[in-house]
Amino acid sequence: MKRAHRPAPTPGASGAPAGSPGLKGFILLAVLIGLGLLASRGWLRAYSYWHDELFSIGAASADSWADLFQAWILPDTHPPLHLVLLKLWIGLFGSGEIPARLLSLIPTWLSLIAIAVATRRGGFTRQLIAVLFVGTSPLFSLYSQEVRPYGWALLFATTSVATMTLLWRSQLQGGAISTPQRRRLRLGFALSLLLLSLTHYFGLMYAVTLIALDLRAGAPCLGRRRHGLLLLLSLAVWPLLHGLLGSGGGRAGWIQSEPVISVIKAAFNAVFPAFSVALALIAGLSLALMARQQRQERPASLQQALRQEPNAAEAVQLLVGMAVFVGLICLIDLVKPLSVERYFIVLLPALALALADAGQALVNVGSRQARHATVLVLVVVLSMHLWHAQEVLAAKIHPQENYKQLAGFLRSTDLCHSGCSSVSAKQNRLRPYFDAIKMIRIDLDQPDSLATARLPFVGLHGEQKLIRPLLASHPQASCWEPRQSSPSSTFVVLDPDPGVRPRSFGLRTCDRQKGAA
Known part of the structure; x- marks a missing residue:
């Protein structure tokens, strides 16, 4: 019997060749699990916290809620949500590296799931690209295991933007979404924006940007303009309290940037590291396609077709929102530099x-x-992002700064039984590693403070510049550091005859000491 001819599958509503929904579901599940496992690589090794994470742990370990707000949250640069959640979490599961980092892994995992759920009716191609772009991002991998607010900022930015796109599509599709569903989506949108604003101040500014754009369009996502105005007033409550009672972001003096240019560079480096490669590829392929069409004497109709494509219109709306936000940051940056790459995770x-x-x-x-x-x-861009993501994650879990190994060495040898000199002797900032080690703070403003400092001297984050002056003041001393990807970010300077063999504890001579030699 002659076999009936079947035409080749053509793209349908899904934008992909017609295929088994079960196969697509399996592919999506495999991608989600694979990206989740890659972002979790090294998590169970319980590697050392680094400086910024120790701030979070120290704050969450505060003796009381009053102390948390007065000594940590009000003087800090960020809103309170993450530290409040972390204090509750540590109270239940302890301050160990594995449970504490789980509180950051959970929201990043949920971000992938949220974007997969939000795009499930927009075409399998769209769903797969969205999940892969988020999951291969270096920001995603790095801050999945960072005890800081960025994982939560990513989650609430995801739910905000994803809900907004669902509401946009519900308008285009008429009665595709029932009135109760639309109300729930609007409530979820408003709640996501509120939580985003309480997670990070870049989140607050992005929330304001999205509300302003929605109000300008007639409030399709918030329902009514007065709802948007009420939400804006709600978002302003914490910043006003923070400004009146605390620093209101006064600890941002370390940020140095060039106006406008550095903001744009930081944004692209953060969310689209392979942008220049993608742009070059697109330009080259576009020229090749145009030349091919001219040889075949067919008019280029792609641009006209894209103008009528709803997905293209939505992409333009999203990019406009991003451009407005970056423009807002550029204006603020002229007055107070704020642009740090990791802050743009909200985009x-x-x-x-x-x-x-x-x-x-x-x-x-x-x-x-x-x-x-x-x-x-897409293959080139996603591959480059994934490669870079695994590089930065490997450096982090190496670890980045090995407070843990250095503290273990000092505890095991009891070298600090009479006290170790340090510039960073704030015990509440050194939990859970150095809080049981006696540290004597020295004042660098005093003359000959390094020459008169007693050894051992413990150096921590940002103090590499002290190694050479210390060794010059103590010619017979030696400098040792643990295994870490940031050279000499933590170190100890020992007496000529400390009575211990640092190499037997896994320490090595400081890179800065090698350079001096």
């Missing part, structure tokens, strides 16, 4: 969805060559 979900929309649009209306070019660009 990662919007960019992922915008690129996913663009990819879906090209798959829907583009030629076979355009689809192949889209796949090529």
Whole structure:
């Protein structure tokens, strides 16, 4: 019997060749699990906290809630949500590295799930691109295991932007979403913005940006303009209290940047490290496609088709929101420098969805060559992001700064039984490693403070510059550091005959000492 001819699968509403929903579900599940495992690599090794994480642990270990707010949150640069959650978490599970970092892994895992759920009806191509772009981002991998607020900022930025796109699509689809569902989405959108504003001040500014854009469009996501105005007033409550009672971000003096240019560079480096490569690929492939169309004497209709494609319109809306936010940061940066790459993590979900929309649009209306070019660009970009993400994660889990090993050496040898000199002798900032080690703070403003400092001298974050002056003042002394990816970020300067063999504890001579030699 002659076999009936079946035409090749064509892109449908999903934007991908018709296939088994079960197969697509399996692929998506495998991608989610794979990205989650990659971001969790090294988590169970309980590697050392570094300086910024120790701030969070010290704050969450405060003796009382009053102490947490008065001594930590009010003088800090960030809103209170993360430290409040961390204090509750540590009270239940302790301050060990594994449980504390789990509190950051959970929201980043949930971010992947949230973006997968939000895009499940927009086409499998769109869903896959969005999940992969977030999950391969260096920011995603790095802050999945950082005891800081960035994992939570990513989660609430994801739920905010994803809910916004669902509400946009519900308008286009008419009665596709029932009134109770729309109300729940609007409530979720408002709640996500509020939580985002309480997680990080970049989150607050991004929330204000999204509300302003929604109000300008007639409040399709908030329902009514007065709801947006009430939400803006709610977002302003904590910053006003912080400004009146605390520093209101006064600890940002360490940030140095060039106006405008550094903000734009920081944003691109954070959320799209491979942008220059992607731009070059797109330009080259576009020229090749245009030349091919001219040889075939076919008019270029892709641009016209994209103008009528809903996914392309949504991508433009998302990119406009990002551009407005970056512009706002540029203006603020002229007065007070704020731009740090990690702060732009709030833009990662919007960019992922915008690129996913663009990819879906090209798959829907583009030629076979355009689809192949889209796949090529995505494979290159995602591969570069994943490679870089694993590099930065490997440096972190090496670990970045090995407070833990250095403290273990000092405890095991009891070298600090009479006290060790240090510039960083704030015990509450050194939990859980150095709080049981006697540290004597020295004042660098005093003349000959390093020459008269008693050894051992313990150096911590940012004190590498003291190694050479210490060794010059104590010619017979030696400098030792633990295994860490940031050279000499933690170290100890020992007497000529300390009575112990540092190498037997896994320490090595300081890189700065090698350089001096």
